[in-house]
Amino acid sequence: MWQLMGVPTNQWNMLHSEGGMSQYVRDTLDPVATMTSFARDNYFYHLLIAHQYSRTCCPDYLTESGFCRLQRAVASGDHTTFHIHTATIADTLWKMQPGELSKAIIMDHMDWFTPEEAEAEVKALHHAIKKGGLVLWRSAARIPWYIANFEANGFSVHALGIRQPNAQVALDRVNMYASFYKATKL
Template identity: 30%
Template sequence: MKQQPKLTQRLQDAFFGLVYRNRLIYNTCWEDPRLDRRLLGLTSASRVAVITSAGDNALDYLLDDPAQVDCVDLNFRQNALLELKRGLFLHGTFEELFSFFGDGGGPNCAAIYARIRKHLPAYAAAYWDDNIGYFKAGRLSRSFYYHGASGVVAFAFSRLLGLIKPRVRREIPRLLAARTPDEQRRAYAAIEPAFWDRLSRWLVGRPELMALLGVPQPQIRLIRDSHPGGLEGFVRDKVRQVFTEVPMAENYFWRVYMTGRYTRECCPEYLKEANFAVIRERLPRLFIHTESLSDLLGRKKGFYSHIVLLDHQDWLAHHNPQALAEEWDGIFAAAAPQAKLLMRSAGLDVSFVPDAARQRLRFLPELTQPLHAADRVGTYGSQHLAVVG
């Protein structure tokens, strides 16, 4: 007989579901597209399926000139975010795009939105009619990147630092400005002891906080079970790796949550002026679908040369193994011969992939493992590239 989950586990899963169903979760992608593009090797013949998230990485993929990119997400808010970005590319200027998503908002954003609104799908326009204030200058948060579930955590964290850890807050600009590895390590060494106190360790262990960051309970359990230091040790080790081994001058992922904005030099590729015209010209190849990945794949038999799964199979493996098995059936049906699949996991191996699926895949750890240490995000336990046999 299948063991029923404990009450606390059911409550935590319910809280995650409540957050996911009712909020924008990701206001920026939390996967490093520089690694994606090196591993995927997209060409003009490539047809890509990717989970939308915030849409940043899908826009970056267009720089590699693929034939088609299909973005899919069950959360319509994530797709509405990508639609707003597409609208700004097609009907705005680079400076207007950067005002929204580089600066995180400004005094002209409401007027710009009013001008391009008619070009958005009805569902996206309805969402932004209610939430365009996320980009309003002068609000308490002062940035779009402090809205949505993950943004709320980043905002609360930055304000908490200012109130109870002023020393840490004062050192952050020095860390962000570091130009050499030694300078960066010294800056982090000054921060780490003050940062990892009892309160920080307690917060890291809260499943409610992790739910707001888009991390479900099964993924938390996977981290606790696979990492020697548990969840706290995992987070601490990953943060240390990012801030001491990866150059801060190019780490826009952590910069935006620390400061609420990007700079012209430290930002995603889609926000660089040199790439604006290229992405705009290729946007007709990008399609957005509000449905499950399985539903999308079910209509595309033998179509995709590349499928980017992010880390959602961690959740399915623990929460709904039947849905995971059905998704793999759909993946194999929709994959073209020798299709590449890119996955990430909170765990350290591919145990989240069902045995039957693993038998049909050829994994390429010789490519993924050396690159994993260069991941500018540093929040995943592992990444995996597989070829469909």
């Protein structure tokens, strides 16, 4: 059923190897259900349950002041907000100048990869990230297998947060991932 809900097989295998799905669901939901208010301060779950945001429980960019700041930033022309690419992440990274990026936030998609795909993307990240630059990601696993790919390709990897089984401590308001990592290009 998890695959029908969009959890890729490789990601399922990662979280299953560290305790199974029932443990993962408990460790995900129990802390946020007991530590946050879905009505007041957890707009992620508020949206999931109510199917809409409220004026008092929404992302900053939807508040009146946040929306005004966003409008001013876009109207000033000083900031390029989006670049749309119609290619793989690795292909897009290889088209960039060496060291063009200072940060890349890649979320959890490397959990889905084969070892060959992970190696290819880490090499592309190494090309595009400047020395001292960062790659940030989350994973369904507490210790994702592809950390070794980063370390073998010129990055120093540090865990910013690892969720412990039954700890009742959320990594963030959603708590969907078991870990949060930073890789620094050496």
